[in-house]
Amino acid sequence: MEDISRFKCPYISKDQIWQAAENFRDEFWPESTLPVDIERIVEKRLKLNIEPEHGLLGEIDIDAYLRIDSTGIVVDYDCYMNEKYMNRLRFSFAHELGHFFLHKDIYSTFPIDDPSTWKDFMLNIPDKEYGFFEYQANEFAGRTLVPRGRLLAELKICLQKVQQEFNR
Amino acid sequence: MFGEFIKALRIERDIGLREFCRRLSIDASNWSKIERGVLAPPQDDEKLEQIARVLNIKRGSELYMELKDKAAVDAGIIPKDLLTDQETLSSLPMFFRTVRSEKPTPEELNKLIERIRGGG
Numbered sequence: 001m002e003d004i005s006r007f008k009c010p011y012i013s014k015d016q017i018w019q020a021a022e023n024f025r026d027e028f029w030p031e032s033t034l035p036v037d038i039e040r041i042v043e044k045r046l047k048l049n050i051e052p053e054h055g056l057l058g059e060i061d062i063d064a065y066l067r068i069d070s071t072g073i074v075v076d077y078d079c080y081m082n083e084k085y086m087n088r089l090r091f092s093f094a095h096e097l098g099h100f101f102l103h104k105d106i107y108s109t110f111p112i113d114d115p116s117t118w119k120d121f122m123l124n125i126p127d128k129e130y131g132f133f134e135y136q137a138n139e140f141a142g143r144t145l146v147p148r149g150r151l152l153a154e155l156k157i158c159l160q161k162v163q164q165e166f167n168r
Numbered sequence: 169m170f171g172e173f174i175k176a177l178r179i180e181r182d183i184g185l186r187e188f189c190r191r192l193s194i195d196a197s198n199w200s201k202i203e204r205g206v207l208a209p210p211q212d213d214e215k216l217e218q219i220a221r222v223l224n225i226k227r228g229s230e231l232y233m234e235l236k237d238k239a240a241v242d243a244g245i246i247p248k249d250l251l252t253d254q255e256t257l258s259s260l261p262m263f264f265r266t267v268r269s270e271k272p273t274p275e276e277l278n279k280l281i282e283r284i285r286g287g288g
Contacts, residue, residue: 065261114253
């Protein structure tokens with residue numbers, strides 16, 4: 001097996017990630033309304049399963065994950081059913097879609113053919129490189145859920161309101 | 169068969185998994201497994217009628233009969249006690265999103281593998 005400790009996360013620039021998020025929204029959320037209905041995209045448009053699992057967060061500290069076979073996203077049952085966690089969950093879905101669109105082919109480069117080699121892979125990826133994968137998925141999720149243009153327009157309106165208050 | 173059939177109708181009617189399970193007072197984890205053909209569908213008439221109502225399927229209609237037939241055919245699905253290595257591997261995570269944003273520990277990985285292997 002290839003030496004996993006020397007494994008490097010493929011470099012994807014911020015601009016490329018942001019563009020990927022824009023392209024994703026254009027293709028799968030052409031309505032452009034906010035908030036982006038990420039669960040609807042997952043189930044209806046990407047045809048991925050949503051698999052709530054009891055105890056995922058409490059016992060293993062995992063919110064959500066994309067299955068290796070890319071057929072579904074597994075989520076913690078309580079997070080999924082409780083309105084209180086809705087925003088975190090929306091980010092989790094968008095984050096997993098980041099892995100789906102940016103990192104789906106990573107596994108094909110390693111001969112991982114059973115749970116034991118998967119575990120070795122997970123444990124031996126350098127922390128720094130693992131962090132890059134997570135960072136890229138986070139960037140994708142943030143830009144997917146919060147379109148920059150819309151955010152700037154809202155900020156401009158807020159700033160104008162603040163200025164008007166000060167000029168009174 | 170039953171699972172795919174119901175999931176297609178549910179999605180066609182724009183009902184998310186959470187909402188569907190809430191309306192039926194059923195566990196979303198189990199229902200997701202039924203839709204994926206991992207668990208057998210309910211067999212009692214009352215539950216099947218409730219499902220039909222949520223999906224706006226008229227009792228006695230062709231679609232209703234199809235729902236009942238498919239539920240009967242899939243009654244024989246027996247959940248596996250232990251998944252094979254390949255089945256377990258395909259259900260494992262590509263990456264994790266953990267609360268502390270760090271790689272999981274070896275113990276957490278073992279726990280996850282055993283859960284998936286044993287739980288289907």
